[in-house]
Amino acid sequence: MASADKLINTDVPEKDVFALHFLRSLSNLRTQNPLNSPDKSIDRVRKIKKAAYVSMARAAGGNSRLWSRALLRRAAKDDNKSVRFSRRKRKVTWKISSKRRRSNQRAPVVEEAAERLRNLVPGGGGMETSKLMEETAHYIKCLSMQVKVMQCLVDGLSQK
Amino acid sequence: MDLTGGFGARSGGIGPCREPIGLESLHLGDEFRQLVTTLPPENAGGSFTALLELPPTQAVELLHFTDSSSSQVAAVTGIGGENAPPLHSFGGTLAFPSNSVLMERAARFSVIATEQQNGNVSGETPTSSVPSNSSANLDRVKTEPAETDSSQRLISDSAIENQIPCPSQNNRNGKRKDFEKKVKSSTKKNKSSEENEKLPYVHVRARRGQATDSHSLAERARREKINARMKLLQELVPGCDKGTDFGGKIKIKVCFGVHLLMISGKKAVNFLWKVSCEDLIDCSFNPLGFRLTRHSLAASFTIQGTALVLDEIINHVQSLQRQVEMLSMRLAAVNPRIDFNLDTILASENGSLMDGSFNGTPMQLAWPHQAIETEQSFHHRQLPPPPTQQWPFDGLNQPVWGREEDQADGNDNSNLMAVSENVMVASANLHPNQVKMEL
Numbered sequence: 095m096a097s098a099d100k101l102i103n104t105d106v107p108e109k110d111v112f113a114l115h116f117l118r119s120l121s122n123l124r125t126q127n128p129l130n131s132p133d134k135s136i137d138r139v140r141k142i143k144k145a146a147y148v149s150m151a152r153a154a155g156g157n158s159r160l161w162s163r164a165l166l167r168r169a170a171k172d173d174n175k176s177v178r179f180s181r182r183k184r185k186v187t188w189k190i191s192s193k194r195r196r197s198n199q200r201a202p203v204v205e206e207a208a209e210r211l212r213n214l215v216p217g218g219g220g221m222e223t224s225k226l227m228e229e230t231a232h233y234i235k236c237l238s239m240q241v242k243v244m245q246c247l248v249d250g251l252s253q254k
Numbered sequence: 255m256d257l258t259g260g261f262g263a264r265s266g267g268i269g270p271c272r273e274p275i276g277l278e279s280l281h282l283g284d285e286f287r288q289l290v291t292t293l294p295p296e297n298a299g300g301s302f303t304a305l306l307e308l309p310p311t312q313a314v315e316l317l318h319f320t321d322s323s324s325s326q327v328a329a330v331t332g333i334g335g336e337n338a339p340p341l342h343s344f345g346g347t348l349a350f351p352s353n354s355v356l357m358e359r360a361a362r363f364s365v366i367a368t369e370q371q372n373g374n375v376s377g378e379t380p381t382s383s384v385p386s387n388s389s390a391n392l393d394r395v396k397t398e399p400a401e402t403d404s405s406q407r408l409i410s411d412s413a414i415e416n417q418i419p420c421p422s423q424n425n426r427n428g429k430r431k432d433f434e435k436k437v438k439s440s441t442k443k444n445k446s447s448e449e450n451e452k453l454p455y456v457h458v459r460a461r462r463g464q465a466t467d468s469h470s471l472a473e474r475a476r477r478e479k480i481n482a483r484m485k486l487l488q489e490l491v492p493g494c495d496k497g498t499d500f501g502g503k504i505k506i507k508v509c510f511g512v513h514l515l516m517i518s519g520k521k522a523v524n525f526l527w528k529v530s531c532e533d534l535i536d537c538s539f540n541p542l543g544f545r546l547t548r549h550s551l552a553a554s555f556t557i558q559g560t561a562l563v564l565d566e567i568i569n570h571v572q573s574l575q576r577q578v579e580m581l582s583m584r585l586a587a588v589n590p591r592i593d594f595n596l597d598t599i600l601a602s603e604n605g606s607l608m609d610g611s612f613n614g615t616p617m618q619l620a621w622p623h624q625a626i627e628t629e630q631s632f633h634h635r636q637l638p639p640p641p642t643q644q645w646p647f648d649g650l651n652q653p654v655w656g657r658e659e660d661q662a663d664g665n666d667n668s669n670l671m672a673v674s675e676n677v678m679v680a681s682a683n684l685h686p687n688q689v690k691m692e693l
Contacts, residue, residue: 201477234491237575
């Protein structure tokens, strides 16, 4: 996928990568619970959803994107066994706090929408608005890829 | 002067019956209405200029200066006298070119002028109503796209309004943005960004009356960064990029029953809840009972201001996340079949996966008959490997995704990898079309 802007790079890997990661995580799920009783379908749904997000984060770039890092970190916090997450050195983040102090002067129209966006996009809490938009663009691309992959999978499996 | 050409008789047919309708639909003050009704027309031949309540010279000057994108205010008062002789020969038949830029400017002007008439230049509430007003005006303008009369009326009327309440603004500056700067002091960011996009001659530079200290400069640079990224996002989100398009044909796809798109022709649409991609259509949703309908409508969008765009983006993200959740639910429902298949795959291919190639992989699956095809087409697909991912062609024995899991599992891991690749191959090649499209 070509990025729309030369300065802002929002390249996303191909569909195969996403498919691969997702299927891997699904098969991991199978081996974890080989004789999963089907009554607890809600748990299974939740696990599948989480596997979908994690695999998407991995496929999209592992640690190179803020949202994927936040996603993986969130997943690793909940369930330490299935998700491997390597921490990297924490960069200096005090700049963000100093910018936040002046946040009242930002355009309030944009900021309230950006606030909602921050709640949606993982890892959006610590980002400035322009960075947030970049992450959102990449996140949207990855999400749509993941949706396509899952849709194809579902179609393929239920065609019998 | 470049007004000699292209003046059709479009305005010749304006009868007085149009006048009350058009004038009432605008946001006019009472003062102006009195002016309009009481002043006698100077030129009996041109009904258009009768509408204008101006001598044709000034009206043409208006036109000229809006064309060359300078202030209408300055034009009317400053230069009206010079060009009097050649303009009388026109006989007062004018036809303003109707392009979207002019109409939008006119709408904006009418709104700004009404603001000033009300004496409310600053404050939150009038400015917050400005975008809605301008959007409403634009809607009204667009509802008569073929009628250049209304647009002409808009431009001229707003120009008249401008000159009436604020005669003091006839500085030498021909730049309209300085006039708007006074209003802009309290307008929100979205409005100024709009103006930046519309005016063709705006360069990024310190404006008159704006502080040039480092803070505001940085602030402006930051705003522009945000706007650039917003444009990028707009292209991603379907339906957002038709900001000022009039009557564009848009193909809209309704996506598996979760989101519905409602667009009616010529109405301003604010929220589009949908995912529209070409590929989704092609990959046959139909068998599962979700109907996919396609609407091609001629619609005119006005998505103004960054707030609406951001709302649209937020809706898109939410809809995508909801789709993921729905698909995971469906996958969970389909799951038992996967279990069965994977078990058989694991059982049958336990020893044969260390070869490091897919050539000899026996596909003893319960998968459909396309198993043979899958291998071949898989090879075809793999010939240009995706650059961002190392394909485990030769490295089946070791996990090659270096950025994640360690090699604790060893054999099991490679088994799973191969299994998943087989599964993926089979499933992905059930729809060979879109896979090849993706590549």
